[in-house]
Amino acid sequence: MTPTGEADEFRAAVKAWCAQHIPPDWRQSQTDVSDDEFVSFQKWWFQELRGAGFAVPHWPSEWGGGMSVAEQIILYQELAAHDAPRLVLAFVGIHHAAATLLAAGTEEQRRRHLPAIIDGEIWVQGFSEPEAGSDLASLRTSALRDGECYRVNGQKLWASGGMHADWCLLLARTDPHAPKRKGISYFLLDMRSDGVDVRPIRNAIGNSHFCEIFLTDVKIPAANLVGAENAGWRVAQETLSAERGLTMLELAERLGHGGFRWLVEACREARLIEDASVQDRLARFETEITGLRGMCRDLVERSSAGTAGAADASIVKLFYSELLQRLTDFGVEIGGLAAHTQLTKPASSGWESGSWVLDFIGSWEWTIPGGSSEIQRSIIGERGLGLPREPAAL
Amino acid sequence: MGYESWEIHDEFRAVAGDLLAKHPDADVRMLAQAGWLGLEAPEGVGGAGATFREVAIVAEEMGRAVACGGYFGGAVLGAGTLISLQSNTFRDLLLKDLVSGAVKIAVAVSADHESFDGTAPFALSQTAGGLRLDGRSVFVPDAAGAGRLLLLANDPAGTPVIVDVASDAAGLAITEQPVVDGTRDFAAVSADDVSVAKSSVWPFDGDPGLHVQRLLDRAAVAVACDSLGVAEAMLSATVSYAGVRHQFGRPIGSFQAVKHACADMLVRISVARPLVRTAVDAVAEGGPEVSATASMAKSYACGAAVKIAGKAMQLHGGIGYTWESGIHAYLKRAALNRCLFGSPAAHRKRLAQRYFEAKQDEEQ
Numbered sequence: 001m002t003p004t005g006e007a008d009e010f011r012a013a014v015k016a017w018c019a020q021h022i023p024p025d026w027r028q029s030q031t032d033v034s035d036d037e038f039v040s041f042q043k044w045w046f047q048e049l050r051g052a053g054f055a056v057p058h059w060p061s062e063w064g065g066g067m068s069v070a071e072q073i074i075l076y077q078e079l080a081a082h083d084a085p086r087l088v089l090a091f092v093g094i095h096h097a098a099a100t101l102l103a104a105g106t107e108e109q110r111r112r113h114l115p116a117i118i119d120g121e122i123w124v125q126g127f128s129e130p131e132a133g134s135d136l137a138s139l140r141t142s143a144l145r146d147g148e149c150y151r152v153n154g155q156k157l158w159a160s161g162g163m164h165a166d167w168c169l170l171l172a173r174t175d176p177h178a179p180k181r182k183g184i185s186y187f188l189l190d191m192r193s194d195g196v197d198v199r200p201i202r203n204a205i206g207n208s209h210f211c212e213i214f215l216t217d218v219k220i221p222a223a224n225l226v227g228a229e230n231a232g233w234r235v236a237q238e239t240l241s242a243e244r245g246l247t248m249l250e251l252a253e254r255l256g257h258g259g260f261r262w263l264v265e266a267c268r269e270a271r272l273i274e275d276a277s278v279q280d281r282l283a284r285f286e287t288e289i290t291g292l293r294g295m296c297r298d299l300v301e302r303s304s305a306g307t308a309g310a311a312d313a314s315i316v317k318l319f320y321s322e323l324l325q326r327l328t329d330f331g332v333e334i335g336g337l338a339a340h341t342q343l344t345k346p347a348s349s350g351w352e353s354g355s356w357v358l359d360f361i362g363s364w365e366w367t368i369p370g371g372s373s374e375i376q377r378s379i380i381g382e383r384g385l386g387l388p389r390e391p392a393a394l
Numbered sequence: 395m396g397y398e399s400w401e402i403h404d405e406f407r408a409v410a411g412d413l414l415a416k417h418p419d420a421d422v423r424m425l426a427q428a429g430w431l432g433l434e435a436p437e438g439v440g441g442a443g444a445t446f447r448e449v450a451i452v453a454e455e456m457g458r459a460v461a462c463g464g465y466f467g468g469a470v471l472g473a474g475t476l477i478s479l480q481s482n483t484f485r486d487l488l489l490k491d492l493v494s495g496a497v498k499i500a501v502a503v504s505a506d507h508e509s510f511d512g513t514a515p516f517a518l519s520q521t522a523g524g525l526r527l528d529g530r531s532v533f534v535p536d537a538a539g540a541g542r543l544l545l546l547a548n549d550p551a552g553t554p555v556i557v558d559v560a561s562d563a564a565g566l567a568i569t570e571q572p573v574v575d576g577t578r579d580f581a582a583v584s585a586d587d588v589s590v591a592k593s594s595v596w597p598f599d600g601d602p603g604l605h606v607q608r609l610l611d612r613a614a615v616a617v618a619c620d621s622l623g624v625a626e627a628m629l630s631a632t633v634s635y636a637g638v639r640h641q642f643g644r645p646i647g648s649f650q651a652v653k654h655a656c657a658d659m660l661v662r663i664s665v666a667r668p669l670v671r672t673a674v675d676a677v678a679e680g681g682p683e684v685s686a687t688a689s690m691a692k693s694y695a696c697g698a699a700v701k702i703a704g705k706a707m708q709l710h711g712g713i714g715y716t717w718e719s720g721i722h723a724y725l726k727r728a729a730l731n732r733c734l735f736g737s738p739a740a741h742r743k744r745l746a747q748r749y750f751e752a753k754q755d756e757e758q
Contacts, residue, residue: 264749273749282749283742287669287690294668315664318657374654381653384660385633388648 011074017052018082026085027346038347039164042089043120045348049087050118054079056094058246060102063114069304072246073297080253085348089161093123095247097169100186100239104227109188113167124165126156126189126213127236133157134375136171137180137233141215143172143187145222150174150187152195152218158369162198162211165191170220175230186232188224195219205362244313245303248320249296251351255320256289259327259352266334266356281330288323295319311384318376321366324351328363331356407451414459422464426495431468434477439490441473446612446678449473450670453616457623457699457731460723462577464498467536470616471501474609475544479556480599488542488558500540502531502583503609510610510736510744512603514554516547516585518595525550525592527557527565530584533734537581538570545585546606549595554602558594559585575726608677611688614735615673618691621699621731622663622670624724628699628706629659631721635710646709655705662698669694689745693738699728 023029030041049055057072059065067075087094094117101110113121132139141154152172159168168189175183191198195218200208227235264282267273295316302308328351332339335356345355351366353359367373381387413428414420425431433448435441442448449469456465476489491497505515516529527547537543543566545557559566565588571580598605633656636647646652673691676684703725707714714721732738 267749276743279746279749280739280742283689283693283745286745287694287742288665290672290690291665291669291694294672295664298668311660312664315661319661319665374650377654377657378650380657380660381647385629385656387633387636387653387656388645390648390650390653391644 007070007074010071011078014054014075014078015082017054018078018084021048021052022082022084027083027349030085030346030348032344033347039089041085041348042087045085046087046090046120055090056098056118059094059098059114063098063102063110064118069300073249073300076246076250077253080250080257083258086254086350088348089122089164090117090120091247092125092161092165092169093117093121093167096125096239097123097167100169100226100235103239104186104235106223108223109226113188121167122161122165124159124162124168124191124211124213126159126168126170128158128369129155130157134372137184139171139173139184141170141172142176143174143185143220145174146219148222149219150185150222150225152187152189152215152220154215156213156215157201157210159198159211159213160209162191162213163200163208165198167191168213171232171236174232178230181233183230184232184236185229186226186235187220188226189215189218189220190224193218193220204364205358244317245296245300245308248313248316249293249300251320252289252292252296252316254350255324255327255352256293258350258354259324260286260289262352262354263327263331263334266331266339266354270334270336272334278334285323285327285330288319289327292316292319292323309384311380314371314376314379315384317370318373318380321363321373324366325360325363328352328356328360332360403447403451406448407455410452410455411458414455414461418459418461420461420463420465422468422498423495425463425465425468426493430465431473431495432493433469434473435489435493436477439486440493441489446474446615447674450616450619450674450677453619454623454626457620457727458627460577460624460627460720460727462579464536464540464579466613466616467500467534467540468492468498470613471503471535471609472499472544474612475501475503475556478598478605478609479596482593482596484558484593485596497541498536498539499542499544500534500537500581500583501544501546501609502534502537503546503606503613504735505531507531507533507535507580507735508733508737509740510614512554512606512610514546514548514606516545516557518547518549518555518557518590520550523589525590525595527559527585527588527590530582532582533571533580534583535734536579537568537583538579540568543568543583545583554598554606556596556598557590558596559588559590563588565589573730575723575730577723577727578730608680608684610735611684612677614688614692614741615670615677617731617734618666618670618673618688618695621696621728622666624728624731625659625663625666625695625699625702628703628721628724629656629663632656632659632706632709639711652709655709659702659705662702666691666695666698686745686748689736689741692736693741693745696728696732697738700725700732703728 056065057067129139143150143152168191170187170189171184173183174185195216197214199212201210202208203210267278272278299312299316339356342355345353345358430452432441433444437443472492479485492499515531519526540561543559547557549555565586567584569582571582636652637645639646669691673687676687707721713719
């Protein structure tokens with residue numbers, strides 16, 4: 001634990017940096033922007049953070065990170081408190097891709113990609129498929145060894161930010177005869193490869209952040225296999241939960257700062273702040289958000305100490321998703337018809353932008369992907385509490 | 395001292411849990427022998443010189459074991475009250491007797507032990523014949539069978555003080571108030587023209603209003619700890635049962651309806667834990683955030699415990715509804731805890747007062 005004096009000093013430094021570097025008008029300037037403007041703003045913001053040493057604080061120091069856990073917590077708290085833009089495009093790269101490479105990648109893969117990620121290389125996750133959603137392990141995209149390459153065919157779905165991605169974290173089946181979790185391998189796919197076709201899908205709030213990725217006879221060099229052949233499921237499981245602590249901490253802090261503050265503001269504007277039932281619901285939300293923030297700090301600390309429980313990340317993800325949904329729902333209720341006239345929300349904003357209707361509809365992007373709330377409850381019951389598994393169809 | 399590190403806390407918790415599992419009906423003597431009544435008392439009077447953190451651990455274990463025995467009146471309220479007073483010979487003697495178990499103590503800090511606005515339930519008046527005490531307080535924890543009562547009163551000048559009264563003092567009436575939760579003892583305490591010696595009127599050590607608020611907050615947080623223990627015990631019992639009870643040819647815990655309900659119990663407990671821990675730390679360290687953290691912990695943990703104990707009864711099926719299963723004791727205790735020292739709604743109302751303050755720019 002950082003001594004209090006050092007922590008205070010660090011917090012003051014982050015505050016000062018935020019005050020100087022976060023454009024005060026970014027919400028306005030990023031409303032109704034084109035895709036290109038969004039991408040260049042994201043890349044610019046990432047490099048700003050990089051300049052301060054804030055882009056990849058969770059990475060090991062030899063790769064450009066090395067910040068203590070206590071300082072990372074402070075950093076995310078302050079970024080949230082100062083309403084910084086969210087890193088949307090860099091997200092998969094700095095979290096999932098980096099965690100995967102650091103845990104299971106070769107030295108060569110790390111050298112090729114970690115510095116590139118800091119330079120702005122964009123990553124997308126190619127896991128889900130039309131027939132493999134909650135039952136991810138039944139994925140069908142095939143990768144067949146062909147000399148020094150794998151030849152890949154299949155279709156990936158719900159790849160966030162796919163059209164801007166340079167590289168893809170790909171799960172594909174390398175052994176069709178093995179039990180389903182034992183025949184999957186983990187690849188790094190260059191999105192410029194021949195046979196890669198990305199098509200955006202318009203989502204419920206009207207934007208096209210999600211993509212389908214069609215893979216037709218795509219060649220992936222065998223050197224881009226991560227971990228052993230057919231060990232991809234385990235690699236994916238380990239790296240998915242490894243990064244959850246910090247990303248959830250950031251989201252929880254954002255909910256606690258902007259999210260809750262705007263909700264109180266909305267109640268004031270609607271002249272409902274003196275209504276006892278409204279006060280009760282606000283205090284309920286504040287309490288739940290405070291509990292969430294505490295859980296996230298614990299998760300980050302326990303993950304870094306290696307003492308996190310098997311279901312801790314699922315508990316946080318489930319609670320956050322459903323809290324976000326309830327909170328934005330309340331925002332919609334309070335906002336009245338006027339809230340329905342907000343047709344856009346600023347690009348690079350969080351899940352709690354204050355455009356309540358879009359935030360509310362968008363909250364299903366939390367309760368469905370990344371393991372739906374139903375799947376999380378099964379994980380919590382089985383891995384967290386040791387309850388017997390559902391008899392599975394073979 | 396000596397209670398600082400977490401490993402020692404874990405060990406302390408395990409020892410407390412074991413002892414209470416064996417003796418859920420522990421009485422004051424046993425609590426004193428375990429050293430729990432004197433956790434916060436200075437070593438000079440036989441105490442451990444520890445903090446509210448250790449008091450909170452035992453409170454949680456008391457809930458887990460649905461134990462009774464005067465811990466709340468003695469350690470949470472009694473010791474907490476005595477150490478918030480200016481030192482004097484009589485106070486120090488009473489603290490010593492509390493720690494050793496020689497005297498059972500109860501404290502009345504609220505007129506009904508549900509509201510927490512700090513209004514003193516008793517009043518002292520100066521008469522020609524000396525100081526007289528009048529007033530009434532109901533649901534005083536562990537007052538039945540107590541030898542000494544510490545009553546929050548306004549002195550003739552209107553300043554809150556603690557008045558030390560023997561339970562057999564003339565004009566003092568202690569009437570038991572049986573409640574459905576059979577693990578708890580409450581009594582109504584009324585004082586009608588009770589004669590009080592000057593040496594029995596004890597001033598707080600510092601701002602009396604603040605001390606009274608701190609006492610009410612620590613009581614609320616201790617109840618939250620109790621409820622957290624209740625909730626954890628109920629989840630654990632339900633998970634065990636769901637793993638062995640078979641219906642339709644498989645353990646009921648393998649059905650999603652049951653499994654997901656258990657998952658929700660764990661999620662609620664996981665949210666309650668940091669809230670309770672933060673509040674316990676705040677009480678132990680003092681500071682401006684005590685009341686807000688106490689209200690969050692109290693409202694959330696006590697609400698959650700009722701839901702969890704209720705769900706435990708449901709998932710145990712018919713057996714859960716029997717007296718023999720014992721689940722009823724947890725559900726009743728959770729339901730009582732929820733209103734003791736402030737309902738969730740009342741605590742949230744206190745939290746909401748803060749939203750009126752112009753702009754809450756805590757970081758700026």
